[in-house]
Amino acid sequence: MTASENAVLDYKALPKIELHAHLSGSISRQCLHEVWLTKKAAGETDLQDPLIEMPEGKHNYDLKTFFPLFSSYIYNLVNDAPTLRYTTLAVLRDFAADGVVYLELRTTPRAMPAAGLTEAAYVQTILDTIAEYEEEQEQSSRDLDEGRPGRLRTKLILSIDRRHTPAQAWRVLALAKQFLGRGSDNVVVGIDLCGNPAAPLDSQALSPVFEEARRVAGLGMTLHFAEAECSASDAELDLLLGWRPDRLGHVICVGERVRQQIVERGGMGLELCLSCNVHAGMVGGGFESHHFGEWWKVDEAVVVLSTDDVGVFGSPLSNEYALVTQHFGLTRAEICTLVRKGVDVIFGGEEEKARLRNILWVD
Numbered sequence: 001m002t003a004s005e006n007a008v009l010d011y012k013a014l015p016k017i018e019l020h021a022h023l024s025g026s027i028s029r030q031c032l033h034e035v036w037l038t039k040k041a042a043g044e045t046d047l048q049d050p051l052i053e054m055p056e057g058k059h060n061y062d063l064k065t066f067f068p069l070f071s072s073y074i075y076n077l078v079n080d081a082p083t084l085r086y087t088t089l090a091v092l093r094d095f096a097a098d099g100v101v102y103l104e105l106r107t108t109p110r111a112m113p114a115a116g117l118t119e120a121a122y123v124q125t126i127l128d129t130i131a132e133y134e135e136e137q138e139q140s141s142r143d144l145d146e147g148r149p150g151r152l153r154t155k156l157i158l159s160i161d162r163r164h165t166p167a168q169a170w171r172v173l174a175l176a177k178q179f180l181g182r183g184s185d186n187v188v189v190g191i192d193l194c195g196n197p198a199a200p201l202d203s204q205a206l207s208p209v210f211e212e213a214r215r216v217a218g219l220g221m222t223l224h225f226a227e228a229e230c231s232a233s234d235a236e237l238d239l240l241l242g243w244r245p246d247r248l249g250h251v252i253c254v255g256e257r258v259r260q261q262i263v264e265r266g267g268m269g270l271e272l273c274l275s276c277n278v279h280a281g282m283v284g285g286g287f288e289s290h291h292f293g294e295w296w297k298v299d300e301a302v303v304v305l306s307t308d309d310v311g312v313f314g315s316p317l318s319n320e321y322a323l324v325t326q327h328f329g330l331t332r333a334e335i336c337t338l339v340r341k342g343v344d345v346i347f348g349g350e351e352e353k354a355r356l357r358n359i360l361w362v363d
């Protein structure tokens with residue numbers, strides 16, 4: 001039976017929250033193709049058409065083939081401010097069209113020297129685009145003369161990559177502090193650790209940065225955690241938990257000891273990305289063996305279904321909910337409870353939590 005045949009509710013209409021989405025990995029292939037067409041016509045790119053580079057329907061990128069998609073392809077196409085704006089707008093529209101009402105988008109600040117863009121200008125461009133999109137939604141709801149309570153609100157998390165030098169990591173934290181305190185433009189809400197798990201973690205370089213981040217009032221912290229055996233040694237996991245994160249992403253290769261530690265913390269957000277993990281071969285045994293099954297009923301943790309890189313793995317958030325219904329038999333009420341519980345671990349503040357509690361479905 002397919003996920004949609006087993007539908008217990010309209011997963012697209014269900015208002016949802018997305019807390020683990022990488023900006024560059026969330027750009028659809030169609031959108032990349034549009035960018036490519038424009039650049040090709042202007043003689044600005046020699047790259048292959050994205051629809052050939054990443055054919056529609058191909059989602060089985062493993063950890064070896066996945067990370068180079070960014071460094072050797074997507075970053076060479078999204079390489080100036082207008083393209084960053086265009087692709088970010090498309091990502092926001094896609095999440096909104098899928099029924100996402102609250103989005104924490106994450107991205108690694110990236111200078112684009114050939115286009116004269118600094119890391120700070122990269123972040124500013126994304127924040128301006130989020131503001132532009134929110135204004136666009138305001139306008140369309142005014143035009144329709146209705147409240148549209150379920151519109152998308154977006155916050156930004158800045159990512160530190162495992163391969164970052166200390167100087168780069170400190171710069172990301174400085175940007176997070178800079179954009180955190182900007183009054184009504186305050187849409188940076190957290191800091192993340194991401195990147196290829198095969199890259200060794202330089203604990204001496206990164207610990208002081210994350211320890212300092214923990215001291216910044218109002219800045220949330222989420223870490224990619226135990227994504228692969230090579231990034232799941234006791235030493236690494238103890239180090240990361242020692243930074244006192246609010247949320248963990250993926251949480252795949254954890255043994256009983258670490259699992260117990262997570263439970264004992266109480267209230268830790270777990271951002272679980274089923275399609276990414278299955279398509280990338282990060283978990284064995286298919287969807288029904290995914291560790292979502294072990295966690296979703298644990299009262300001491302807050303599981304939040306997320307997409308990771310919907311542009312690559314092709315499964316929108318609505319489909320992730322359909323998948324857990326199909327493979328773990330959640331009822332409609334359990335799905336609604338799962339979404340609502342996620343509100344506890346958003347980084348977007350009390351006012352946003354209140355808005356969400358008002359609009360998310362009760363059952």
Ligand SMILES: CNc1ncnc2c1ncn2[C@@H]1O[C@H](COP(=O)(O)O)[C@@H](O)[C@H]1O
Nearest residue numbers: 022023024025070106107108194195196224
């Ligand atoms: C398997 N899942 C994952 N695990 C770890 N890091 C990931 C990731 N998916 C994406 N990224 C991180 O996000 C960057 C692209 O988006 P941004 O340019 O930052 O918006 C990638 O370079 C990688 O560092």
